[in-house]
Amino acid sequence: MARTVAVSGSASGIGASLAGLLRDQGDRVVGVDLKDAEVCADLGTPPGRAQAVTEVLALSGGTLDAVVACAGVSDFTDLTVKVNFFGATALLDGLRPALSRAGRPRAAAVGSISGTHPVDGAVVRACLDGDEPAALEAAARAVAAGAGHTLYPSSKSALAQWLRRSCVTPGWAGAGIPLNAIAPGVVRTPMSAPLFEDERMLKAMNDAVPMPLNGHAGALVIAEALRWLISPANSHMTGQIIYMDGGAEPTLRGPETF
Ligand code: NAI
Numbered sequence: 001m002a003r004t005v006a007v008s009g010s011a012s013g014i015g016a017s018l019a020g021l022l023r024d025q026g027d028r029v030v031g032v033d034l035k036d037a038e039v040c041a042d043l044g045t046p047p048g049r050a051q052a053v054t055e056v057l058a059l060s061g062g063t064l065d066a067v068v069a070c071a072g073v074s075d076f077t078d079l080t081v082k083v084n085f086f087g088a089t090a091l092l093d094g095l096r097p098a099l100s101r102a103g104r105p106r107a108a109a110v111g112s113i114s115g116t117h118p119v120d121g122a123v124v125r126a127c128l129d130g131d132e133p134a135a136l137e138a139a140a141r142a143v144a145a146g147a148g149h150t151l152y153p154s155s156k157s158a159l160a161q162w163l164r165r166s167c168v169t170p171g172w173a174g175a176g177i178p179l180n181a182i183a184p185g186v187v188r189t190p191m192s193a194p195l196f197e198d199e200r201m202l203k204a205m206n207d208a209v210p211m212p213l214n215g216h217a218g219a220l221v222i223a224e225a226l227r228w229l230i231s232p233a234n235s236h237m238t239g240q241i242i243y244m245d246g247g248a249e250p251t252l253r254g255p256e257t258f
Contacts, residue, residue, distance in 0.1 A: 002026045002027055002028060003022075003027045003028070003065035003066060003102075004027070004028045004030065004060050004063070004064055004065050004066075005022050005027050005028070005029055005030070005064070005065060005066040005067070005068065005230065006029075006030045006031075006032060006056045006060065006064055006066070006067045006068070006091075006095060007019050007022070007029055007030070007031050007032070007067075007068045007070060008031075008032040008033065008043060008052075008068070008069050008070050008071035008087070008088070008091055009032075009033060009070035009071030009072060009110075010029065010031025010032060010033050010037050010038075010070070011031065011033035011034070011035060011036040011037050012033070012189065012190050012191075013187070013189030013190055013191055013219050014070055014110060014184070014187060014189060014219045014222045014223055014226075015031070015033070015068070015070035015071065016219070017219040017220050017222070017223035018068060018070065018222075018223040018226050018227065019031055020223075021220075021223050021224065021227050022227065027065075030056050030059050030060055030064075032052050032056060032071065032091070033071065038055075038059060039051075039052055039055040039056055039059065041055065043071050043082075043083050043087030043088075043090070043091065044073075044079060044082040044083045044086075044087055045082070046090075046132075049086070049087060049090040049091065049094065050094075052091060052094075053090070053091065053094035053095060056095060056098075057095070057098055060098060062098055062101065063098055063101040063102050064095055064098040064099050064101075064102060064105070065099075065102045065103075065104070065105060065106070065230075066099070066105065066106040066107065066108070066230035067091065067092060067095045067099060067107045067108075068107070068108045068109070068110075068226055068230060069087075069088035069089075069091050069092050069107075069108070069109040069110065070109075070110045070226075071083060071087060071088070072084045072088075072110060072191070073191075074114075074152050074191055074192075075148075075152070076143065076148030076149050076151060076152075077139075077143065077148060077151065078135075078136050078139035078140065078143070078151065080151045080152045080154075080155045081123060081127065081132075081135050081136065081139050081151055081154065081155050082132075082136070083155075084152070084155035084156060084159060085127045085135070085155045085158045085159050085162070086127070086132050086135075088109050088159055089159070089162055092107055092109065092179070096171055096172070096175070096177070099175070099177050100171075100175040100176075100177065104176075104232045104235075105175070105176065105177045106177065106178055106229065106230035106231070106232075106234060107172075107177055107178070107179045107180075107230070108179070108180050108181060108182065108226050108229040108230050109159060109163060109179075109180075109181040110181065110182055110183075110184070110222070110226070111156050111159055111160050111163075111181040111182065111183035111184075111241055112152070112153075112156040112183050112184060113183055113184065113185045113209055113243060113245045113248045113249055113252075114152055114153040114156050114209075115153060115156035115157040115159070115160045115183060115241070116153075116157075116249060116252060116253060117150075117153040117208065118150060118153065119150055119153050119154040119157045119158075120138060120139070120142045120147065120150045120151065120154045122134075122138035122141070122142075123135055123138040123139050123142065123150075123151065123154040123155075123158070124154050124157055124158045124161070126138055127154070127155070127158035127159075127162070128158055128161055128162060128165075139151055139154075142154075156183070159181070160181060160183070160241045163179055163180070163181055163239065163241070164239045164241070166179060167179040167180075167238045167239035168238070168239060172238070173238060178229070178234055178235070178236070178237055178238040179238055179239065180229050180234075180237060180238060180239065180240045180241075180242065181240070181241045181242065182222055182225050182226055182229065182242050182244050183241050183242065183243045183244065183245065183249075184217060184222050184244050184245055185209045185211050185216070185217065185243075185244070185245030185246050185248040186205060186206075186209050186211060186216045186217070186245075186246075187216065187217045187218070187219055187221075187222055188216055188217070188218055188219070189219050192216075209245065209248045210247070210248055210251045210252070211245060211246030211247060211248050212246065212247045212251065213246040213247040214246055215246060216246070217244065217245075217246065221244065222244055225242065225244050229242075
């Protein structure tokens with residue numbers, strides 16, 4: 001049966017790939033992105049997030065079968081915190097009531113292997129406290145100290161922790177909504193394209209994210225996994241951060257962490 005699915009970041013990369021897969025199988029996709037989407041909204045700002053939720057609810061008639069928070073940015077600024085953490089969690093939380101009205105609702109986010117890299121503890125704590133001004137202040141301190149590179153890992157670590165904390169609560173598990181994430185390694189998309197144009201950056205990336213199994217992935221590989229996570233078949237997996245990273249996570253964290 002055709003389902004209605006909200007996908008953020010639907011205009012590019014992994015989100016576009018997922019939207020294509022879902023449309024091909026007959027689902028209705030309500031894409032959310034800065035442009036070229038059913039809902040054009042900026043998930044980096046509180047008003048943009050509220051607009052996204054309102055417009056998705058209006059277009060879906062108030063009931064959603066699945067939500068995928070895929071939109072993200074990767075740079076050394078506080079934009080990563082705004083979009084990757086507060087944008088993703090606001091969308092998932094804001095659309096949760098619409099999910100709870102569906103028969104077999106599902107939700108997913110896109111994390112990153114970077115969430116296992118060193119983070120800025122103050123940024124992560126403020127994110128988990130839901131305190132965006134404090135998170136942005138901490139992010140500004142990190143940038144001023146030359147540690148802007150910790151902000152993307154911080155945003156993805158906070159997202160993973162928020163997800164694991166939320167998934168078992170009455171609002172999610174209690175409402176029958178599995179909530180999981182795919183955490184990719186390096187995926188060839190417009191986001192990662194600049195890294196492939198600079199040999200020094202590529203080497204640094206390959207050192208930080210070693211992928212012994214089949215190397216860098218295509219967007220479709222991640223989209224296929226997201227499709228399964230939000231399918232009716234996934235009735236019992238929740239709170240899982242699934243590393244789809246060519247073996248980077250076991251390489252970096254070793255066999256004792258699982
Ligand atoms: P992409 O750049 O191709 O697509 C990201 C999409 O998010 C774009 O369409 C962009 O317009 C949208 N977006 C960005 N800021 C937004 C905002 N403020 N409001 C609304 N939409 C916004 O990137 P890609 O690679 O498809 O990334 C998708 C997700 O995968 C992101 O969360 C990213 O962090 C994650 N990821 C990507 C990896 C990679 O190597 N490409 C590796 C690990 C995770």
